[in-house]
Amino acid sequence: MHKIIYTTMAVKEKENTEEKSISFVEQLIEEDLAAGKNGGRIQTRFPPEPNGYLHIGHAKAICMDFGVAEKYNGVCNLRFDDTNPSKENNEYVENILHDISWLGFKWGNIYYASDYFEKLWDFAIWMIENDHAYVDEQSAEEIAKQKGTPTTPGTDSPYRNRPIEESLQLFKQMNTPEAKEGSMVLRAKLDMANPNMHFRDPIMYRIIHTPHHRTGTKWNCYPMYDFAHGQSDYFEGVTHSICTLEFVPHRPLYNLFIDFLKEKDGSADVLDDNRPRQIEFNRLNLTYNVMSKRKLHTLVDEKFVSGWDDPRMPTLCGMRRRGYSPESIRNFIDSIGYTKFDALNDMALLEAAVREDLNKKATRVSAVLDPVKLVITNYPEDQTEDMDAIDNPEDENSTTHKITFSKNLWIERADFMEDAPKKFFRMTPGKEVRLKNAYIVMCTGCTKDENGNIIEIQAEYDPESKSGMAGANRKVKGTLHWVSADHCKPAEVREYDRLFSVENPSADERDFHELLNQNSLKINKNCFVEDYAATKKAGEYLQFQRTGYFMADLDSTPEHLIFNKTVGLKDTWAKQNNK
DSSP, X not given: OOOEEEEOTTSOOOOTTSOOOOOHHHHHHHHHHHTTGGGGOOEEEEOOOXXXXXXXXXXXXXXXXXXXXXXXXXXXXXXXXXXXXXXXXXXXHHHHHHHHHHHTOOOSOEEEGGGGHXXXXXXXXXXXXXXXXXXXXXXXXXXXXXXXXXTBOOOOOTTTTOOHHHHHHHXXXXXXXXXXXXXXXXXXXXXXXXXXXXXXXXXXXXEOOSOBTTTBTSOSEEEOHHHXXXXXXXXXXXXXXXXXXGGTTTHHHXXXXXXXXXXXXXXXXXXXXXXXXXXXXXXXXXXXXXXXXXXXXXXXXXXXXXXXXXXXXXXXXXXXXXXXXXXXXXXXXHHHOOOSSEEEEOHHHHHHHHHHHHHHHOEEEOEESSEEEEEETTSOTTOOEEEEEESOTTOTTOXXXXXXXXXXXXXXXXXXXXXXXXXXXXXXXXXXXXXXXSOEEEEEEEEEOTTSOEEEEEEEEOTTOOTTSTTOOOOOSOEEOOEETTSEEEEEEEEEOXXXXXXXXGGOOSOGGGGBOTTSEEEEEEEEEEXXXXXXXXXXXXXXXXXXXXXXXXXOOSSSEEEEEEEESSOOHHHHHTO
């Protein structure tokens, strides 16, 4: 088991002037380049299985595989590991292509493990003919029992020494429609006493009758990952096979199968420059999330979430729908780095990266999420004014847009207090505040219903205090956002909390269903946004002033506006959790 390191917000950022260090993976690549290996050629690959949607853990691998190829003038190919048709389909293929492009990477070529089914089949035949493999007719349970434990050797299968011709005949039979799933497997004949469990006669092929998304019903027998992966790397000319730490014990088997393949090709004595070098780094895990595809499938299939792109999901399509930018995800991955120790990264680190990036690019708009009416009593009844609002004050070349001011406004209910404490600098009777981009107003009172609930606030404006007007810059301690009640649009706002209620659900022994945060989604249908915000679509980054970052949802329409909260302006969740 690998050591777990908790990465939190306590990690300090490096000074901008400090030279950025390279990862240990890059160091190994530079050593190979310096030694002249592979003729100075760098070729990597990103090999997802198309059995689900990519999540942020995959994004870390994408950034590494594509990033080092780009840095060292190499190429990174995309290869779909489509060796299990019972779980794979073209929907996943298309979404993987979209997610990689969205992150900003370009592949050299697209390959599939299924491209090599003929070559792998021929290699398996060679393995049997040279007494390196045999067909086993035991059940999966019997094979598992005979494998032994890491401290006790396994026992040989009763079929281990069956005649070569018999195994050849049965292997060909495995690839027929009549073969029964689970009745036979092809196993490599290696070492049942090896301390590395992966060497104890690993399974190379199994029977699956589900039609393949590319090859249809041509094959009924499919290679296992350990048999297909290294050979695919070798066929393609991969120089560096970069993967995660769980593949460390697989590496000797990866190399052994390539040894057999080189022997088959008559190149066993050739310099190993053309052998892919496997390098392992730590996976990306996030607090209050799971990265298991099986569990993510369960969340989708059992409708705990609305789909793979639910904004609470750690999938890239979910983060995109929520309003995360690809740059923020890449910056986050760059900040946590690559090590040989598994890490549990604080979700707050990712949110901080999102916040930092969106601050530079999000358009500022006004939205009121918990509205109460504000009436400017001395403002002319039928008058309106178009106020200039800057789109992004962080951009010195920012454009502006118009927001309409009128007598009747909506403000946030929390921005008013009838009996306010001394340090309350928002709206309260007898005190002045500025309405952003507009006037300074003084609250004169409020109206309540029969239950004592405030239903309207009254104020008077100073006509000489308009923003930008000469002499209008007298200081007041509070500035409030607002929308005109007659020049705004109703909207639904969806706010998200952590998907799970415990920090590390993957390490919790309880059923993961019990760990779900039942309050992870809050839907507010009583919101108002300025007209300009209503024109924004999914993919356009917004900041609701004084509230947080938002994005129009994919289901948003002009008749029913829907906005997803991406992240707040500050990390308030941690404070709430520590109360």
